[in-house]
Amino acid sequence: xxxxxxxxxxxCMLEFKVLxxxxxxxxxxxxxxxxxxxxxxxxxxxxxxxxxxRTLDSEEVAEVGSQVLICNTYHLxxxxxxxxxxxxxxIHGFMNWDKPLMTDSGGFQVFSLGFGxxxxxxxxxxxxxxxxxxxxxxxxxxxxxxxxxxxxxPLDGTPLFLGPKESIRIQQSLGADIMFAFDECPxxxxxxxxxxxxxxxxxxxxxxCLKARTSKQALYGIVQGGAFSELRAHSAAQIGALPFxxxxxxxxxxxxxxxxxxxVGEVTDxxxxxxxxxxxxxxxPEDFPYIASAGADTFDCIAPTxxxxxxxxxTSSGRIxxxxxxxxxxxxxxxxxxxxxxxxxxxRSYISHLMRAHxxxxxxxxxxxNLHFLNAQAHELRRRIKNGDL
RNA sequence: GCGUCGGUGGCGGAGUGGUCAAACGCACUUGGCUGUAAACCAAGCGGCUUCGGUCUACGCAGGUUCGAAUCCUGCCCGGCGCA
Numbered sequence: 001x002x003x004x005x006x007x008x009x010x011x012c013m014l015e016f017k018v019l020x021x022x023x024x025x026x027x028x029x030x031x032x033x034x035x036x037x038x039x040x041x042x043x044x045x046x047x048x049x050x051x052x053x054r055t056l057d058s059e060e061v062a063e064v065g066s067q068v069l070i071c072n073t074y075h076l077x078x079x080x081x082x083x084x085x086x087x088x089x090x091i092h093g094f095m096n097w098d099k100p101l102m103t104d105s106g107g108f109q110v111f112s113l114g115f116g117x118x119x120x121x122x123x124x125x126x127x128x129x130x131x132x133x134x135x136x137x138x139x140x141x142x143x144x145x146x147x148x149x150x151x152x153x154p155l156d157g158t159p160l161f162l163g164p165k166e167s168i169r170i171q172q173s174l175g176a177d178i179m180f181a182f183d184e185c186p187x188x189x190x191x192x193x194x195x196x197x198x199x200x201x202x203x204x205x206x207x208x209c210l211k212a213r214t215s216k217q218a219l220y221g222i223v224q225g226g227a228f229s230e231l232r233a234h235s236a237a238q239i240g241a242l243p244f245x246x247x248x249x250x251x252x253x254x255x256x257x258x259x260x261x262x263x264v265g266e267v268t269d270x271x272x273x274x275x276x277x278x279x280x281x282x283x284x285p286e287d288f289p290y291i292a293s294a295g296a297d298t299f300d301c302i303a304p305t306x307x308x309x310x311x312x313x314x315t316s317s318g319r320i321x322x323x324x325x326x327x328x329x330x331x332x333x334x335x336x337x338x339x340x341x342x343x344x345x346x347x348r349s350y351i352s353h354l355m356r357a358h359x360x361x362x363x364x365x366x367x368x369x370n371l372h373f374l375n376a377q378a379h380e381l382r383r384r385i386k387n388g389d390l
Numbered sequence: 391g392c393g394u395c396g397g398u399g400g401c402g403g404a405g406u407g408g409u410c411a412a413a414c415g416c417a418c419u420u421g422g423c424u425g426u427a428a429a430c431c432a433a434g435c436g437g438c439u440u441c442g443g444u445c446u447a448c449g450c451a452g453g454u455u456c457g458a459a460u461c462c463u464g465c466c467c468g469g470c471g472c473a
Contacts, residue, residue, distance in 0.1 A: 055429090301425080324420095
């Protein structure tokens with residue numbers, strides 16, 4: 001199955017240059033060039049699920065130093081729908097973002113709307129937990145088959161189907177610079193037999209995605225395998241051997257930072273050195289050094305905006321929950337070392353008041369700061385690699 | 391003045407003889423969140439506690455009852471109607 005030939009493959013509009021390789025770690029400094037400009041790597045990729053970085057407009061997202069965004073195929077398929085997106089000429093014009101864009105394939109929703117919802121959990125484990133999800137299990141709300149995944153529209157219950165062909169077709173309508181192969185993001189509770197079956201299916205889907213592509217958009221294959229080293233290695237070897245333009249690394253990576261670095265490092269060792277790697281859905285500020293030193297070039301995370309709306313600000317001295325009463329009288333900025341417009345202008349006291357009063361502007365100020373902060377942290381990673389410190 | 395309805399925890403508001411320290415919502419406190427199901431979710435929220443309890447509480451004061459936030463009497467306060 002994986003021996004399909006890709007002779008008719010079109011030339012893709014993506015270039016990757018490695019400017020420097022660290023002597024201390026797997027970290028590397030690079031530039032990804034796309035039709036919409038360059039991405040200096042390592043880069044943080046803000047999440048714009050429904051063609052918006054929640055609470056911010058595209059100009060603000062650029063203002064805080066974002067180089068590239070990732071949107072979501074499943075969510076844009078549900079609303080406003082493929083036709084409308086196609087008619088808009090794709091996401092770039094639709095959301096007024098002329099820098100590079102990625103689209104996630106919908107593979108994460110196979111997890112988040114499936115077992116993730118069933119077990120009320122995210123893809124990251126906090127503690128060691130029993131891997132009790134057995135081969136053949138199906139989540140409550142959707143059905144995973146060899147051909148793809150049957151969903152139901154969260155809006156009106158309409159049956160939806162997403163498989164490799166459909167995902168690529170929709171992603172081509174969305175027109176991002178970088179597409180991702182349709183995969184199953186397996187639950188962190190999946191046992192090794194479930195994981196093996198899932199990974200093999202994701203590999204078959206990967207080949208079908210390559211075959212389905214007819215545009216010049218770049219396409220990244222996705223490595224799975226959870227925290228099982230042998231499955232990660234197998235997946236990295238299989239996916240790495242296919243003519244993708246880059247590689248995503250998805251799923252879970254164990255329940256601590258050391259495990260994250262180990263698992264991702266083992267994967268990047270097996271992937272082609274001249275192609276970019278994207279770590280999917282990991283990026284709390286404290287993770288950044290682990291991610292870069294494991295050899296990932298880009299990585300996305302909902303953290304800055306997701307936490308912002310709940311009152312958590314990322315600062316140089318850790319997280320603070322701005323809604324805590326003590327901040328109501330605190331005249332300092334969110335972070336005294338931050339250079340963003342919010343920290344130059346507004347006090348913790350004011351932002352605490354806005355968040356406690358559920359004012360939308362509070363969520364916006366928080367999102368603006370957090371996104372600036374994470375982009376600045378990524379900038380710092382590049383500086384450290386350049387200086388030989390990482 | 392007469393009649394009538396009502397006074398419940400920080401607020402709103404259930405309860406109308408025992409299973410009531412009192413539903414539910416808000417507010418408040420704490421915790422969680424990593425390819426967005428998420429401006430969300432969970433726990434706590436009278437005092438003391440060796441966590442089994444125990445004391446004080448449903449306008450105030452009495453009473454009936456084995457037992458009252460719930461029934462009776464008086465008083466205080468508020469809404470409405472009639473004078």
